[in-house]
Amino acid sequence: MLVDAVLKGDRLALARLLTQVENNTEDGRAALSRIFPRTGNAHLIGVTGAPGTGKSTLVNQLALRFRSENQRVAIVAVDPSSPFTGGAVLGDRVRMKDLGADPGVFIRSMASRGALGGLARATTGVVQVFDAANYQIVLIETVGAGQGEVDVARLAHTTLVVEAPGFGDDIQAIKAGILEIADILVINKADRPGVESTEKALRSALDFAHPDERDFAHHGKLLDREPPARPAEQHWRTPIQRTVATDGTGIPELAASIRKHADYLRSGGNWAGREQARLVSELAAHIDELLLDRFHAGLPQGRYNEVVQQVVQRQISPGDAARKLVDDGNPGEKARNQRGRAK
Amino acid sequence: MLVDAVLKGDRLALARLLTQVENNTEDGRAALSRIFPRTGNAHLIGVTGAPGTGKSTLVNQLALRFRSENQRVAIVAVDPSSPFTGGAVLGDRVRMKDLGADPGVFIRSMASRGALGGLARATTGVVQVFDAANYQIVLIETVGAGQGEVDVARLAHTTLVVEAPGFGDDIQAIKAGILEIADILVINKADRPGVESTEKALRSALDFAHPDERDFAHHGKLLDREPPARPAEQHWRTPIQRTVATDGTGIPELAASIRKHADYLRSGGNWAGREQARLVSELAAHIDELLLDRFHAGLPQGRYNEVVQQVVQRQISPGDAARKLVDDGNPGEKARNQRGRAK
Numbered sequence: 222m223l224v225d226a227v228l229k230g231d232r233l234a235l236a237r238l239l240t241q242v243e244n245n246t247e248d249g250r251a252a253l254s255r256i257f258p259r260t261g262n263a264h265l266i267g268v269t270g271a272p273g274t275g276k277s278t279l280v281n282q283l284a285l286r287f288r289s290e291n292q293r294v295a296i297v298a299v300d301p302s303s304p305f306t307g308g309a310v311l312g313d314r315v316r317m318k319d320l321g322a323d324p325g326v327f328i329r330s331m332a333s334r335g336a337l338g339g340l341a342r343a344t345t346g347v348v349q350v351f352d353a354a355n356y357q358i359v360l361i362e363t364v365g366a367g368q369g370e371v372d373v374a375r376l377a378h379t380t381l382v383v384e385a386p387g388f389g390d391d392i393q394a395i396k397a398g399i400l401e402i403a404d405i406l407v408i409n410k411a412d413r414p415g416v417e418s419t420e421k422a423l424r425s426a427l428d429f430a431h432p433d434e435r436d437f438a439h440h441g442k443l444l445d446r447e448p449p450a451r452p453a454e455q456h457w458r459t460p461i462q463r464t465v466a467t468d469g470t471g472i473p474e475l476a477a478s479i480r481k482h483a484d485y486l487r488s489g490g491n492w493a494g495r496e497q498a499r500l501v502s503e504l505a506a507h508i509d510e511l512l513l514d515r516f517h518a519g520l521p522q523g524r525y526n527e528v529v530q531q532v533v534q535r536q537i538s539p540g541d542a543a544r545k546l547v548d549d550g551n552p553g554e555k556a557r558n559q560r561g562r563a564k
Numbered sequence: 565m566l567v568d569a570v571l572k573g574d575r576l577a578l579a580r581l582l583t584q585v586e587n588n589t590e591d592g593r594a595a596l597s598r599i600f601p602r603t604g605n606a607h608l609i610g611v612t613g614a615p616g617t618g619k620s621t622l623v624n625q626l627a628l629r630f631r632s633e634n635q636r637v638a639i640v641a642v643d644p645s646s647p648f649t650g651g652a653v654l655g656d657r658v659r660m661k662d663l664g665a666d667p668g669v670f671i672r673s674m675a676s677r678g679a680l681g682g683l684a685r686a687t688t689g690v691v692q693v694f695d696a697a698n699y700q701i702v703l704i705e706t707v708g709a710g711q712g713e714v715d716v717a718r719l720a721h722t723t724l725v726v727e728a729p730g731f732g733d734d735i736q737a738i739k740a741g742i743l744e745i746a747d748i749l750v751i752n753k754a755d756r757p758g759v760e761s762t763e764k765a766l767r768s769a770l771d772f773a774h775p776d777e778r779d780f781a782h783h784g785k786l787l788d789r790e791p792p793a794r795p796a797e798q799h800w801r802t803p804i805q806r807t808v809a810t811d812g813t814g815i816p817e818l819a820a821s822i823r824k825h826a827d828y829l830r831s832g833g834n835w836a837g838r839e840q841a842r843l844v845s846e847l848a849a850h851i852d853e854l855l856l857d858r859f860h861a862g863l864p865q866g867r868y869n870e871v872v873q874q875v876v877q878r879q880i881s882p883g884d885a886a887r888k889l890v891d892d893g894n895p896g897e898k899a900r901n902q903r904g905r906a907k
Contacts, residue, residue: 257881507886512855533840538600543850
């Protein structure tokens with residue numbers, strides 16, 4: 222079976238399983254169910270930041286560094302924007318040159334197929350496959366679109382936010398949401414002019430962002446409903462690391478900083494809490510997707526578009542239309558709700 | 565009844581109705597159903613951009629300008645980040661000084677209560693109330709968090725993205741996602757040094773973003789499932805407007821540009837198509853929320869947390885757990901799906 226081959230280290234089987242997971246096939250889902258008990262060992266490292274900061278090169282360098290420490294490394298490159306920009310897939314060719322020949326490295330690029338929710342689900346699954354397949358380090362890189370950043374934060378144990386000099390020291394350059402998800406800030410291209418003022422601006426912005434609230438932001442805002450109860454994390458002071466990824470400057474220090482964050486989380490810094498938050502939000506995403514799938518599957522052909530037309534002609538409000546459609550799909554549910562109301 | 569008072573112009577009734585809509589009460593939902601046929605007249609203008617660009621002052625100035633043209637103006641200030649930053653509500657006090665005494669202006673601040681979906685739903689409802697209550701201009705302002713920007717784009721006919729000098733001309737300053745939602749780019753604080761290079765950078769980034777794809781990005785990426793078929797829009801070339809909101813420089817020109825965009829959309833530029841896309845994504849949000857509400861309401865007390873614990877202990881995968889929970893809540897649905905599979 223495919224899963225067995227994957228667990229034995231068969232790269233071709235791994236590639237095939239990843240495709241099944243991405244496509245959400247029945248086999249893919251069955252495989253995820255089977256491997257899940259074997260997950261939870263990998264250190265998941267999210268890397269995000271605006272285009273042009275050199276994220277991909279940085280990720281490659283980190284991969285090389287972790288390889289030199291004899292860790293097996295997977296790279297998941299996620300590009301949520303690709304359905305409409307049609308952009309290149311995150312410098313894959315450069316990647317293959319640096320890392321492609323190394324059997325301890327596996328690289329997977331993922332592009333959205335129009336559905337953000339689907340991409341998050343697929344990424345989660347792909348990460349779990351790598352985790353079960355004994356990749357100790359999983360680097361998850363996204364292009365810097367808003368939703369992608371947040372999704373990475375949700376997936377990762379340790380989130381790196383990559384900046385580069387050139388912003389000046391203007392506060393507007395520092396997006397509130399980005400700092401809140403950063404466990405480590407990286408100033409890449411640190412040989413460029415302006416690095417001092419960039420670091421200064423980032424540091425003062427960090428001081429401004431309350432570290433105790435940051436961790437809530439990190440996971441809490443994705444949990445619409447039930448943020449899990451968990452002990453407060455001890456204080457982690459987000460470090461700022463300078464790197465020049467193109468020549469490797471600062472990479473050992475950055476890798477050490479990442480390791481330190483993992484140690485911090487494991488030794489009382491609430492690794493378990495983050496795992497739980499991660500899994501709860503993953504569960505919520507699955508529930509979302511499943512409810513929507515079943516809803517659409519349960520609707521008679523053409524019914525959805527019919528109601529859309531009624532809304533567009535302003536015969537029925539979107540809220541009423543939604544209730545009508547949902548009741549159509551779940552007649553038992555409707556009766557139950559009405560009984561509930563009559564009580 | 566409250567709705568009648570609102571439609572007659574009673575401001576106190578309006579404030580009360582807005583609260584009901586925000587809180588998603590039964591009365592609020594009934595009111596939305598009733599007023600929906602009266603909506604569709606307002607020009608909905610989204611204003612987004614990073615903190616520090618002077619958005620709020622700009623919105624105030626635009627409101628004053630539209631008032632001088634005898635339009636009734638509503639301002640909806642949305643702050644998706646407020647559950648965890650606890651920040652001030654978007655300069656309300658400054659606002660009240662400029663505009664508070666004018667009976668042709670109504671200002672409403674909205675903060676997330678932890679659920680992004682809920683905020684989008686509530687904002688949509690609030691905007692519809694203003695529309696029905698004969699506010700011809702509705703300015704919807706968000707703080708520059710990623711999701712908020714996208715939500716504004718989904719809500720508005722015309723989206724303004726506000727920048728300010730100080731970025732330098734580095735491409736990294738220009739987030740791809742932001743340019744794609746902009747119908748008009750505003751460089752506020754245009755009396756500051758660096759305005760030339762900011763404009764130059766924005767212009768070349770605009771040339772890079774294909775305008776024909778932009779409109780798909782504008783609405784398409786939110787429509788996970790069924791992007792409505794609609795005629796292609798004629799070409800709109802995103803203008804760059806310089807303003808100094810603090811002294812009113814450039815405001816008449818910006819207001820004219822906004823008007824021009826509305827005219828463009830109405831005269832063949834696919835106003836109807838945007839309306840439809842807006843309504844479809846609103847419908848989808850309602851369906852989402854409803855499905856989740858019913859799902860949670862249908863679960864036995866404690867069941868959700870029980871399954872979460874099984875996931876955390878890695879006894880069951882998140883995907884399997886989701887299927888289990890969804891089947892629990894919809895036994896009829898499960899049977900139907902199994903029948904479907906058996907066919």
